[in-house]
Amino acid sequence: MLSFIDNFWQLFVLSAPWLLVGLLVAAIMKAWIPMDWLQRQLGGDGVKPVVKGALLGAPLPLCSCGVIPAAMQLRRGGAGKGATVAFLSATPETGVDSISVSYVLLGPLMAIVRPVAAILSAITSGLLVGKATGHDQKATDPSAVKSCCASKTAATPAPEPAPVKSACCATKKTAAAQLSRRQKLWQQAKEGVQYSTGKLLSDFYLWLMIGLFFAALVQTLVPMDALAKYGSSIWTMLLMVLISVPMYVCATASTPIAAALMMMGISPGAALVFMQAGPATNIATISVVLKELGRRALAAYLFGVIVMSVFFGWLLDTALDYFDISVQSAMQHQHSVLPDWLELAAALLLAALILRILWQQWQQKRSFASANH
DSSP states (O other): OHHHHHHHHHHHHHHHHHHHHHHHHHHHHHHHSOHHHHHHHTBBSSHHHHHHHHHHHTTOOOOTTTHHHHHHHHHHTTBOHHHHHHHHHHHHHOOHHHHHHHHHHTOHHHHHHHHHHHHHHHHHHHHHHHHHHOSOOOOOOHHHHOOHHHHHHHHSOOOOOOOOOOHHHHHHHHHHHHHHHHHHHHHHHHHHHHIIIIIIHHHHHHHHHHHHHHHHHHHHHSOTTTTHHHHTSHHHHHHHHHHHTTOOOOHHHHHHHHHHHHHTTOOHHHHHHHHHHHHHOOHHHHHHHHHHHOHHHHHHHHHHHHHHHHHHHHHHHHHHHHHTOOHHHHHHTOOOOSOHHHHHHHHHHHHHHHHHHHHHHHHHHHHHHHHHO
């Protein structure tokens, strides 16, 4: 029991600094990457919007469920079906937070392979959807397409600014504008931090804890290479697909689970299949794609994600065998690159943030129960 607790705590401490870095980058991206700019980049048909959808979605730290409203907003704002699917596939498969945790738990090689495979898989899925659905008719959501500001500008020309009466007034206005700009930047930064340490963290902290629990349990009880003779077969990868497709797990939370699977002897390629297929496909995503984009788009989407996940898993195992590289050995010798005090401080901060979320959820349940009585 003590060995398990020690393993769990060591994994948590090792992951915490990099997860906090990911949350910080998530806050910056949330605060200063406007959704309307993304919509303009992903509009239209063809290869270019699909590639943009995958590249723009890959670093975004959105979970499997959190990406759905963002993708549908892009779709209704004018993004094509292929670009929407590429964004919907790449975003939950990887992100700045999951890449940082992958570096710690899986090693630098997996931290590089994972986002590359996610982007290429998303591009393939997007192109297949575009091909299957033909010429894309953009969604016509008036609230997403039209702009009240644009209509007002077209109807009446903007009034000319009144002449400045004195230099004193101009100085005051300039100072007020600079103050307003600073306040806006501060407000945006505050909202980004609140999102990353609140909504985003609450979306995946439970699965992260389950993954770390599973990894610590395997590290404590299961001997290394227990499944080595079965771990690299194509059947193991297909089993990973069957397990991961209906499962709700985000990219960050899937990382410690994949690490535990690799400790049991599952090949890096099979673990990669789990990390790709799991976050990109779940019941919620499948139902939304079916409703919003149609059956043909859903079939092409699932085909692209599953086939490309298995293909990249097979390709990774083949390359590792050819070059005689052992990812599991690198995991066993993985050591911290940060000072102990910094890791401990990050772990305590992350634990405090999770406890705050638990407290808020308990308060909400208590308020709801008292309101019903």
